[in-house]
Amino acid sequence: MSEHIEVRRTAKLFIGGAFPRSESGRTYEVKSPEGKFIANAAQGSRKDARDAVTAARAIQPKWAGATAYNRGQILYRIAEMMEGRRAQFIDEVSPWAKSAKKAEAEVDEAIDRWIWFAGWSDKIAMVVGSSNPVAGPFFNFSVPEPTGVVAAIAPNRPSLLGLVDTIAPIIVSGNTTVVIASQDAPMAAVTLGEVLATSDLPGGVINILTGSYVEVAPWLASHMDVNAIDLSGVDDEKIAAELEKASAENLKRCLRPGTELDGLTRIKNWLELKTVWHPRGF
Amino acid sequence: MGLTTQAPSQTFSDETRTNASLTKFLHGLPGVDQVGADERAAMLSTRSIKTSAKAEGIDLAISMIDLTTLEGMDTAGKIKTLCAKAMRPDPFDPTTPSVAAVCVYGDKVAQAKSYLTGSSIQVAAxxxxxxxxxxxxxxxxxxxxxxxxxxxxxxxxxxxRGAFLEGRYMDVFEEIQAIKVACKSAHLKVIFETGELRTYDNVRRASWLAMIAGADFIKTSTGKVSPAATLPVTLVMLQAIRDFHNAGQRKIGMKPAGGIRTAKDALRYLVLVKETLGDAWLTPDLFRLGASSVLNDLLMQRKRLQTGAYSGPDYVTVD
Structure with missing residues (x-):
């Protein structure tokens, strides 16, 4: 047997269920906090963001149209695949974790939360929806519906847990998303893309871009075919204000950075309530 | 849109005397280098187009569209909305050019005509x-x-196509001639359905056959067969048009149809025309795009260039 030569992974974007390099051809160096080289990651461009929105829009009706049960099963499946890659995830978040124990804890927490959000897929309508008393011969219902395509900037740290907290509540109700992963620590997000690709999740429901949100986010904020934007990961007040302003053009739902949210509210952020008046007859 | 049919200076009377002589002529045309044609079309489609040229190209492409609906379920309402869109593709922006023509089934012509009264938009049937x-x-x-x-x-x-593939070129030739007479002053576009002709050599032969027989335009496809228009097929037809014109003949128009969905596709066709035939053909009188869905993408790209933000399908019509 000849000596095995290590086959290195090329860190790519995850768009429409495929793993393209950035159309710009650019990459950037990912380094540990101590300055040690870790990998070259794809540096996403505005055109990658554009393609990602197109993919997210194309699949959104199908994803929202799947039964809540089916969406839940797929989300559970994602957690199963994450569990299988547990060691890899720990390895990838550890340069930024204070200790090996903390890295392990972050990954376990990320998987647990994914499971927690998965459980909500067929329960959210019961909690958020209602049948309303009205002064007339009508059945009156309010039912939650997904907002549509949600752009998101995931927090820089914790890179995996922050990403899970951002995207799981978006997609569980039938939204699709384009997310910009942690710029400093994108490797766990790249691996999560590989997990998603093997989890029966339709291509385009989650699109993961790596690179600089400062460069890409303005294109998502001003994009007329994006319905909502999560600015949780924006760590610069001035940029956050600009993004919020740009997102107002088509009245995007906008989540400001620094908003403390419980899990259920995270899901409710990306829902619209539709109220139906149904004649009761005789 | 005054495309005048000039009398051919050379009549091809010897070549079109019998099926045998026509076959000899068509099969005597130089063969198409398939790999070369594919490569040239692919090479031209990678050409980068700068922003100001793109803005002009988008408006030019819009003005060249034959906005088409050819469905069994076409209603008067559908024709009416199509005509309204043809005249004012973007109702919020009067600087948007109108399209060249609407293309419908024969029984919808009178309706389309009435909805287009007062505009210069042609009705194609x-x-x-x-x-x-x-x-x-x-x-x-x-x-x-x-x-x-x-x-x-x-x-x-x-x-x-059956007669063409059987080698009964004379039948096809005479049929085009007869239809041309029945057209009176209407312009004649001849559709080859290139997806059924199998080879680029056949596409070249069909192009010459139609041009000699009196076509004003040659058109790739009906849009009902896949593959419809492709860049290499269009290139072969454009080359035939160029060679025909270089032989001292009329300027023939070109219409790729079917499968053109994005603004990028449309611009690639314009590059192909510019590189093969030059600026003289970059006019709705000599080049048309047979499509309907491409118009929405062109409008979205137009908006993107104007506002600097990506637009979306919520801001164009649902067809």
């Missing part, structure tokens, strides 16, 4: 037992003259 072309000559002629009588400005005919 598909005729000759479109899309298969499987009917007797008499039916095809009646189909054509009926559309013309209703006021069609342009006739899109299909050739008899």
């Amino acid at each position: 598909v005729a000759t037992a479109f899309p298969s072309g499987r009917a007797s000559r008499a039916v095809k002629l009646l189909d054509t003259s009926d559309a013309v009588a209703q006021g069609a400005d342009e006739i899109d005919m299909v050739i008899d």
